[in-house]
Amino acid sequence: MNVVENSAQAIQMGRPMHPFRALIRYSVAWLLVVFVPLVALDQMPAVDAFTDPLLLNTGAAATAALLLGLFLVGRVLNLPGTRGAVHGVPIMLISFGIAALVLFSFRIEYSRALLAYSTVVGTVFAMRLRWFEPSLVQQTFYLVPFGKATRMEKIGNFPVERMELPRIPDNTRSSIVADFRADLPDEWERLLAQASLAGVPVYHYKQLTESLTGQVKIEHLSENSFGSLVPNQSYTPIKRLIDIVGSVIAIAIALPVMVVLALLIWLEDRQSPFYVQKRAGHGGRPFRMYKFRSMTNRPPADGERAREEAITQDGDKRVTKIGRVIRKFRLDELPQLFNVLKGEMSLIGPRPEANELAEWYEDNLAFYSYRNIVKPGLTGWAQVNQGHVATLEDIDVKLQYDFYYIKYFSFWLDVLIVMRTIHTIATGFGSK
Incomplete structure (x- = not known):
């Protein structure tokens, strides 16, 4: 063969469209978003849109935001399970938001009405555009x-x-x-x-x-079946920088929330609000993972009982009242931001499993340990696609999502996971 x-x-x-057609579509977008409103304004009495510094500044900012937004949307929509209306909208709004922030920060005069028009039309265009040819x-x-x-x-x-x-x-x-x-x-x-x-x-x-x-099933762990046994190394240092900056910002924002949550958990049963557990990290090396405690404290168990207790069942009676709320919205994971800052975890990657479960999965699922080729994450591709699982059959599917993440390890996939994580947190998808 x-x-x-x-x-x-x-x-x-999902291969990108032909460059010539891409150029045409970018040009049409620019005409609708920037040029047409300038021409319309130019027809008004006492307005010379193409010499007015205020309108020209706005047109330049809108052009930069539009091109950045269309580029980012095009890359993200190249991934499975994406839709322009769901994933294109926030990207375009962020792009135009950055443009507005730059204009405001440097005290550059601009037309709010024109920038608002450009934001709306550019976002609608990104939603409706078919990106792939x-x-x-x-x-x-x-x-x-x-x-x-x-x-x-x-x-x-x-x-x-x-x-x-x-x-x-x-x-x-x-x-x-x-x-x-x-x-x-x-x-x-x-x-x-x-x-x-x-x-x-x-x-x-x-x-x-x-x-x-969005899944990769490994049948033979070889270059022919997987493409490469090592993820994209050029992205690794960039990802670490993003982890450091992102975790510092997130900790600064979430610290008041974490203090309140710790107090509420302590007040419920007067026991430690934190739960620390050893889990397998990058390369299989163990690390201490931090969480807010969402269950009643229980004595340590061994063997099969330890494995059973590590699995959260539907309607699990061990979950506390506050624990049920914080688990639904993933707030129990907030302390792991410190694991990310320490370099033990990443903001995005396969979720680390309890050692009892990891050993069980390794005994029953081929190549399970290969998921440790990248750092475990606060959120991951499997979490936004599948949610919480317990059976070996479901874990096998989860593993295929993890392998997909490893194979297509990239900034763009991380962007998509962040966007879908926001939806997951807002809806409580997959929580137990």
């Missing part, structure tokens, strides 16, 4: 019925059609999905090569599955 692999367009779902939702995917490619048929709301004969589909908006590692008959291998030469996109089922589900 090497010839087919080299010739096929085995690319991840071609749109995979409108395509029909023809499935080569060999190997593990047939797994694609189990993905809901995905337009897939099984091929009966090795012929290039007549549909102009079609793509082909195949398992490149399967032992295909010669005529089907020729089909994939011919389709690639004819300009028909040919996808490896594994890449499409990962892009659609």
